[in-house]
Amino acid sequence: MRFSGWRVLREGLRGNKGWQPHWRDAEPKAEYDAIIIGGGGHGLSTAYYLAKEHGLTNIAVLEKGYLGGGNVGRNTTIVRANYFLDGNSQFYSHSLKLWENLEQELNYNVMLSQRGQLMLCHSDGQRDAYARRGNSIVGQGDDAELLDVEGVRKIAPFLDFENTRFPIYGGLMQRRAGTARHDAVAWGYARGASQRGVDLIQQCEVTGIDVENGVVRGVQTTRGPIRAKKVGIVTAGRSSQVAAMAGLRLPIESHVLQAFVTEGLKPVIDSVISFGMGHFYISQSDKGGLVFGGDLDYYASYAARGNLPAKEHVMEAGMTLMPMIGKAKVLRSWGGIMDMTPDGSPIIDKSPIEGLFLNCGWCYGGFKAVPGSGNSFAHLMATGNHHKPAEKFRLDRFRTGRGLMDEEGTGSQHNLH
Numbered sequence: 001m002r003f004s005g006w007r008v009l010r011e012g013l014r015g016n017k018g019w020q021p022h023w024r025d026a027e028p029k030a031e032y033d034a035i036i037i038g039g040g041g042h043g044l045s046t047a048y049y050l051a052k053e054h055g056l057t058n059i060a061v062l063e064k065g066y067l068g069g070g071n072v073g074r075n076t077t078i079v080r081a082n083y084f085l086d087g088n089s090q091f092y093s094h095s096l097k098l099w100e101n102l103e104q105e106l107n108y109n110v111m112l113s114q115r116g117q118l119m120l121c122h123s124d125g126q127r128d129a130y131a132r133r134g135n136s137i138v139g140q141g142d143d144a145e146l147l148d149v150e151g152v153r154k155i156a157p158f159l160d161f162e163n164t165r166f167p168i169y170g171g172l173m174q175r176r177a178g179t180a181r182h183d184a185v186a187w188g189y190a191r192g193a194s195q196r197g198v199d200l201i202q203q204c205e206v207t208g209i210d211v212e213n214g215v216v217r218g219v220q221t222t223r224g225p226i227r228a229k230k231v232g233i234v235t236a237g238r239s240s241q242v243a244a245m246a247g248l249r250l251p252i253e254s255h256v257l258q259a260f261v262t263e264g265l266k267p268v269i270d271s272v273i274s275f276g277m278g279h280f281y282i283s284q285s286d287k288g289g290l291v292f293g294g295d296l297d298y299y300a301s302y303a304a305r306g307n308l309p310a311k312e313h314v315m316e317a318g319m320t321l322m323p324m325i326g327k328a329k330v331l332r333s334w335g336g337i338m339d340m341t342p343d344g345s346p347i348i349d350k351s352p353i354e355g356l357f358l359n360c361g362w363c364y365g366g367f368k369a370v371p372g373s374g375n376s377f378a379h380l381m382a383t384g385n386h387h388k389p390a391e392k393f394r395l396d397r398f399r400t401g402r403g404l405m406d407e408e409g410t411g412s413q414h415n416l417h
């Protein structure tokens, strides 16, 4: 079934009786050519591209809960391609290009809104660093614009420009950045994969990975054993636990990241805004809520809820940047489990076990990576070769020290990225 304006009209006139489920709720088979563990954004997009671009259709996505119930449905939905370092910049550029055609590709409204992202700077040094970063982004084909104070004021007049401690010096704007509807991305990829024959199996937790003589043979699940020639671990915050089932120790720590949304307000914030002197970022959802977040909770945890000191820290940053936010009432907050690497950049690679592949370490930034990650990971799983845009995301950089991509320059401490 294809979605179109005509279809909406027809269903409206017929009492909406003709809509069908977006995907088949499949039963597990005894054997697949490939299994993807994890039905989040990255797992579903991997399955979609495996089927669409590599013709592999005897595949299953195994999800312990429900599709899209993990971080893909818990994030603040920022999409951008303004990374500085070689490796990251090509990859996120590739991903943003896929975003820009995603609705046509999936025939699904993912509500991509390229409203721009503005990163604020608060010192001469930071402005210089942004100029350098902007040049690098433009140099590799994406857009970036260095704004002075007046340029920022036009976009966001409500900011506290004269803050004694953190006055605003300007900002780096990427106009093609923005937001998308997170659930819709998961549903769109799920629908596209299911239409191409992929089995999407919910309530199916992987409890073991079968390995014989260094080769993966399949998985143990709460719905029985399933054999497979290839297995991809795409379980975000649970990656180190799932990899441990195959005897692997990943360089990943899991941490909670919280987000917040206020009551619905009239349109006030047009773009995504990031505070340069504290970790705080904000946008306004299509329903009117101000959606914002900040730093991790700073201790490793698997709890999908956060603590009060981190909430206070985020609120203080918000008040410093835009005191008007103090008038809005926070409606709810939530947490998600982040798979943090020591350099803050992800891993898309083969594991030391033949047939077992790793896609993890997305830290704060995995939502914007969903299309690119699935596209590149599917290429790796299908062909055995690294996909050019993601070729630098190697696991062994943490052993050799070569090829580390520390965007923040914060060193090898997971919770600082």
Ligand SMILES: Cc1cc2nc3c(=O)[nH]c(=O)nc-3n(C[C@H](O)[C@H](O)[C@H](O)COP(=O)(O)OP(=O)(O)OC[C@H]3O[C@@H](n4cnc5c(N)ncnc54)[C@H](O)[C@@H]3O)c2cc1C
Residues within 6 Å of the ligand: 037, 038, 039, 040, 041, 042, 043, 062, 063, 064, 065, 066, 067, 068, 069, 070, 071, 072, 073, 074, 075, 076, 077, 078, 079, 204, 205, 206, 207, 234, 235, 236, 237, 238, 242, 257, 258, 259, 293, 334, 335, 336, 337, 338, 362, 363, 364, 365, 366, 367, 368, 369
């Ligand atoms: C509060 C918050 C804000 C964020 N904001 C942004 C943002 O603005 N922009 C951005 O780019 N990124 C953002 N992120 C990061 C982004 O959401 C994640 O990096 C990304 O969603 C992770 O990939 P995923 O979608 O595949 O993860 P998930 O949706 O978590 O998918 C992993 C799936 O694996 C399943 N699983 C785990 N263990 C097993 C098992 N044993 N068997 C079967 N299934 C299993 C889980 O149930 C889960 O559904 C944010 C994250 C949070 C929490």
